Amino acid sequence: MKEESIKLPLREEIPEKLTWDLTLIFKNDGECEKELKNIDTQIAEVATYKGLLSKSDSAFLEALKTILKFERRMERLFVYANLKNDQDTSNKYYQGLIARARQLYAKVGASVSWFEPELLELPADRLEEYLVQNTELAKYRHLIEKITSQRKHILSMKEEELLAGATDIFSTAENFFGVLNNSDLKFPEVRDAQNNLIQLSHGNYGKLLENPQRSVRQAAFEGMYHVYQQFQSTFALSLSSHVHTHNFLAQKRHYTDARSASLAKNEIPVSVYDTLVERVHHHLSLLHRYVALRKKILKIDQVHMYDLYTPITKVPSKIYSYEESQKIAVKALNILGDDYTAKVKEAFKSRWIDVVENKGKRSGAYSSGMYDTAPYILLNWQNNLESLFTLVHEMGHSMHSYASNTNQDYHYSDYSIFVAEIASTTNENLLTQYLLDNTSDPQLKAYILNHYLDGFKGTVFRQTQFAEFEQWIHEQDAGQKALTAKEMNEYYMSLNEHYYGSDIFNDPEIAFEWERIPHFYYDFYVYQYATGFAAASALAQKIITQGPKDYLAFLRAGSSDFPIEIIKKAGVDMTKEAYLDSAFDLFEKRLSELEALVLN
Ligand SMILES: [Zn+2]
Numbered sequence: 001m002k003e004e005s006i007k008l009p010l011r012e013e014i015p016e017k018l019t020w021d022l023t024l025i026f027k028n029d030g031e032c033e034k035e036l037k038n039i040d041t042q043i044a045e046v047a048t049y050k051g052l053l054s055k056s057d058s059a060f061l062e063a064l065k066t067i068l069k070f071e072r073r074m075e076r077l078f079v080y081a082n083l084k085n086d087q088d089t090s091n092k093y094y095q096g097l098i099a100r101a102r103q104l105y106a107k108v109g110a111s112v113s114w115f116e117p118e119l120l121e122l123p124a125d126r127l128e129e130y131l132v133q134n135t136e137l138a139k140y141r142h143l144i145e146k147i148t149s150q151r152k153h154i155l156s157m158k159e160e161e162l163l164a165g166a167t168d169i170f171s172t173a174e175n176f177f178g179v180l181n182n183s184d185l186k187f188p189e190v191r192d193a194q195n196n197l198i199q200l201s202h203g204n205y206g207k208l209l210e211n212p213q214r215s216v217r218q219a220a221f222e223g224m225y226h227v228y229q230q231f232q233s234t235f236a237l238s239l240s241s242h243v244h245t246h247n248f249l250a251q252k253r254h255y256t257d258a259r260s261a262s263l264a265k266n267e268i269p270v271s272v273y274d275t276l277v278e279r280v281h282h283h284l285s286l287l288h289r290y291v292a293l294r295k296k297i298l299k300i301d302q303v304h305m306y307d308l309y310t311p312i313t314k315v316p317s318k319i320y321s322y323e324e325s326q327k328i329a330v331k332a333l334n335i336l337g338d339d340y341t342a343k344v345k346e347a348f349k350s351r352w353i354d355v356v357e358n359k360g361k362r363s364g365a366y367s368s369g370m371y372d373t374a375p376y377i378l379l380n381w382q383n384n385l386e387s388l389f390t391l392v393h394e395m396g397h398s399m400h401s402y403a404s405n406t407n408q409d410y411h412y413s414d415y416s417i418f419v420a421e422i423a424s425t426t427n428e429n430l431l432t433q434y435l436l437d438n439t440s441d442p443q444l445k446a447y448i449l450n451h452y453l454d455g456f457k458g459t460v461f462r463q464t465q466f467a468e469f470e471q472w473i474h475e476q477d478a479g480q481k482a483l484t485a486k487e488m489n490e491y492y493m494s495l496n497e498h499y500y501g502s503d504i505f506n507d508p509e510i511a512f513e514w515e516r517i518p519h520f521y522y523d524f525y526v527y528q529y530a531t532g533f534a535a536a537s538a539l540a541q542k543i544i545t546q547g548p549k550d551y552l553a554f555l556r557a558g559s560s561d562f563p564i565e566i567i568k569k570a571g572v573d574m575t576k577e578a579y580l581d582s583a584f585d586l587f588e589k590r591l592s593e594l595e596a597l598v599l600n
Contacts, residue, residue, distance in 0.1 A: 008359045011088040018322075019087070021351035025080045025373045032080050032097070039073055040104055046070060046111045053118045057130035061137045067112045072410055074108045075370045077101055083354075083368065083376060090360035116147055120154055142561060143411050149267070153253040163249070170249070173242035174521045180234065181516060187227055190219040200224060202516075209309040214300075221306035225509030228516060235515035236485035242521055243477045258474045262524035266418050267562040272574050273467065273527050279580040280464040280530070286588055287461050288501030290453060293591070295503055297598055302505045305496075308457075313446040313598070315384075322355055322381050325388040329395065332434035333427065336548045343402055344395060352398065353377040365390045367397035367424075371410045375401035389428055389451070396427030404558035412560040419563050421532040422539065423555060428455075429540030442597055449594040456587050459533040465499050467527035470520055488514055535572050537583035542571055 026032040049063035081101040085094040119127075127148065131138050154160065187200035193213045198204070200223045208220035228235070243258075250261035260270055295303045297312040320328075326348050330341050347353060354361075357380040369375040375398035381387050400423035405413045435448050472491055476483045489511035496513075497506050519526045543551050554570035564574055572579045 008357055011091075011358045011360065014356060014358050017351065018355040019351065020083065020354040020376050020378075021374075022080060022083055022376075024350075025076060029084075029093070029097070032077060035073065035077050036100060036104060039070065039077065039108065043070055043108055043111045047114075050114050050118070053115075054122055054126070057134040057137055060130055061134060061140075063115065064137075064140060067115055068411055070108055070112070072371060074105055076372050078105055079368060079370050079373050079376075083378070086362040086378060087354055088358065088360040089362055117157075117160070119144070119147055120151055124148070124151070139409065140411060142559075146562075150264070153255065153261075153264075155253065159252075163252075170245045173238045173245065177235070177238045177242070177518070177521060180231070180238070181518070185227055185231070188223045190216070190223045192216055206309070209306060210311060212310055214307070214310075217306040217310060218304070221304075221507070222509060224516075225512050228512040229509070232485035232489065232512060232515060236483070236488055239473065239488070239514070239520055240477060240483040243473050243483070246523055247474060247478050257478060259471060259524050266416050268418060268564060269575055272531060272564070273471075273524075275575070275577050276464055276527055276531055276534075276580065277468055277471075279577050279584070280461060283581075283584040283587075284461075284499060284501065286584060286591065287457065287499060288503060290457060290591060291500055291503045293595055293598075303503055304505050305507045305510045311450075313450045313594075314443055316444050316447055318385070318444070319383050320385055320388050321383055322387075325391055328388060328434075329392050329431070332392065332431040333395070335430060335543060337552065340399060340548070340552070343399060347374075347377070347395065347398060350374065353379060355379050355381045357381070365394055367394045367401065369398070369401055371405050371413045375399070375405070385447070385451075389431060392427045392431045393424040396424035399423065399427075400555050403552070403555035407556040408558035408560055412558045415557075415559055415566075416563040418528050419532070419567060421529065422536050422567070425533055425536030426539045426543070426551070429536055430543065433540065433544060446594060446597045449590050449597070452590055453587065453594065456533065456537070456583075460530045460583065460587075461499060463526045463530040463533075465495055466517065466519060467524075467530065469495060469514060470524060470526065473520070531574060534580050534583035535567060535574060537586050538572055538579040539570055541582060541586060546571075 026035070046063075046066055049059070049066060052059040053063060078101050081094065081098045085091070085098040088094070127144070131141055131144070155163070182202070189197040190200050190208070192198050192208070193211055193216050200208070200220060205220055205224055209217050211217050211220075246258035246261070250256075250258040253261060255261035255264065259273065263270055263273065291303055291308075294307065294312055298307060298310070300307065330344055333344060334341055352374045354377070361380065362378065363380060365377070365379050367375055367377050377391075377394045377398055379387070379390060379394065397420075400415065401413075404415055429452075432448055432452050436445060439445055439448075469492060473483060473488065476487065481487075492514045493506060493508075493511040496510050500506070514520065539551055550569060550571040554566060557566045557569055560566070567574055
C-alpha cells in the first residue's frame with residue numbers, strides 16, 4: 001500500500017490533457033475569490049423580499065427568482081471549490097477555499113430559509129390565483145407545488161419552532177452510531193494470504209472477503225463479527241432509538257407511518273416499495289441458483305457467508321488503456337444515437353474528465369457539476385475492465401446532467417435521488433451487452449456475465465433484504481413491540497436464510513450484520529438502489545429492442561415532474577411489476593449463459 005502511494009505522481013506532473021479544465025467555470029482562483037466576496041455581501045438582498053409574498057404575484061416572482069439566482073451562483077462556486085479540492089486534497093489553499101465555500105453555503109441557506117414557511121402561510125386559493133394570473137410564475141408551478149404538497153404535514157409555527165430546535169437531538173443516535181462504528185470499535189489482527197498479521201478495518205474488510213484463500217476470508221468475517229457480537233446491545237439501542245425518532249416525527253406530522261413520510265418527499269407511492277419486495281421474493285430461486293453455481297465453481301461442500309464475494313471468474317489479463325476504452329465506450333453507447341455519442345466525444349476532447357491518479361487526489365470516481373458548468377467526471381484510471389465500466393457509468397450520470405441542463409430551466413435541471421443511478425447503470429448494461437456481443441473469448445465472456453450477476457445480487461437482492469429489515473424494525477417500534485438485539489438478530493437471520501436458500505450455511509455471525517450498515521440510519525433510502533438497478537436493466541433491454549427515443553426524453557426531463565412520472569417517459573412504470581420481471585428475466589438469461597460457459 002505504502003509503496004504504491006510513493007510512486008504516485010504529483011498533481012503538477014500530470015499531462016494537461018488528462019486533467020479537467022476548470023477554467024470553464026472560473027478563469028482562475030482570483031475570479032472565484034471575487035465571486036465568493038460578492039455573494040457574501042449581496043446575499044442581504046434576499047431579506048428585502050421577506051414579508052412580501054402575500055403582497056402580489058410579481059413580488060412573489062421576484063423573491064423566488066432572487067433566491068434561485070443566489071442558489072445558482074453559490075452552487076457554481078461550490079462545484080469549483082469542491083473539484084479543485086478533490087484533485088489534490090493536500091493543497092492547503094483549496095482546503096481553505098472549500099471550507100469558506102461551505103460556510104458561505106450555510107449562510108445562503110440561512111438567508112433563504114424564511115421563504116418556505118412564508119409560502120406555506122399563503123392561502124392555497126391566493127397562490128392558485130398567482131399561478132393563473134402570472135404566466136412567468138406558472139413556469140415554477142411544479143417547484144412550488146412540491147413545497148405546498150407537504151402543507152397538511154406542517155404543524156403550527158410554535159410546534160415547528162420546537163421541532164427545529166431539537167434537530168440535533170433527533171440525530172443523536174445516528175451520530176452515536178457513527179462514532180462507535182468508525183472510531184471506537186477496534187478489530188483484531190488477522191492473517192492475510194502471505195500469513196502476515198494485518199489490522200482488520202472497515203477499509204480492508206471488503207477486499208479480504210474477496211480473497212481467493214478461504215482461510216483469509218473466514219478470519220476476516222469471524223474477526224469482524226465477533227467484535228459486533230460484543231456490542232450488540234449498544235448497536236440495538238442506537239438503531240432502535242433512531243427508528244423511534246422517525247416514527248415519532250412521522251406520527252406528529254400526521255403520516256400513516258415513517259415509510260410513507262419518507263417516500264412522500266418525492267411522491268413515491270408505497271406500492272413501489274411493496275412491489276419490489278414482493279417480486280424479489282417471487283424470484284428468490286434465481287439467487288439460490290446463483291449460490292449453487294458459486295458452490296460448484298469454488299468446489300466447496302457448503303457456501304458460507306464469507307464465500308459470497310470472492311471472484312468465481314478469472315480477471316481478464318487484457319490491458320484496457322484509457323485511449324482504447326474511450327473508443328469502446330463510444331461504440332457501446334452508439335445505440336443511444338449520434339447526438340449522444342457526439343457529446344461523449346466532446347467530454348473527452350474538452351477535458352471534462354480528470355483521468356489519472358495523483359498524490360492527494362480523492363479516491364473513487366464520480367460525476368459532478370451544475371447548470372452553468374460542464375458535467376465533470378473524476379476518475380482514478382487503472383488500465384483494466386473495471387475502469388472502463390466506471391468510465392461508462394460516470395458518463396451516464398454526466399450525459400443525464402447535460403441533457404437535463406440543456407433542456408430545462410435551472411430550477412428543474414437537477415434530478416431526484418430516486419432516478420440518479422438509472423442513467424449510469426443503464427450505460428453499464430449497454431456496455432455489458434456490447435462486450436458480450438463482441439467477444440469470442442469464453443473467459444472474458446464469463447467475467448462480464450459474472451460482473452453483471454454480482455452487481456445484480458449486491459444491488460437488487462441485497463438492498464431489498466435491507467429494505468425489508470428496515471421496514472420491519474420501524475413496524476416493531478411503531479407497534480410497541482420489543483426491539484432489542486435479540487429480536488433484531490433473530491429477524492435478520494430468518495431473512496438471510498430466506499434470501500440465500502438451502503445451499504448456504506448461515507453462519508451464526510451473520511445475525512449481527514445489521515449492526516454495521518450505516519444505511520439503516522438513512523430513513524428508507526436503500527430500496528432506491530434496488531429499484532434503480534432493476535429499472536436500468538429493463539431500460540437497457542428496451543433501448544436494444546425498441547430504440548432510444550423514450551429513454552432520451554427521460555434524460556432531458558430533469559426534475560420537471562415527480563420522479564415516477566419522469567421514468568414513465570422512458571416507458572417504465574415503477575408502480576407496476578413488469579419492469580422488475582423484465583430485470584429478473586435478464587438476470588436469468590445471463591445466469592444460464594454463465595452456467596453453460598463454466599459448467600461444461
Ligand atoms: Zn453512480
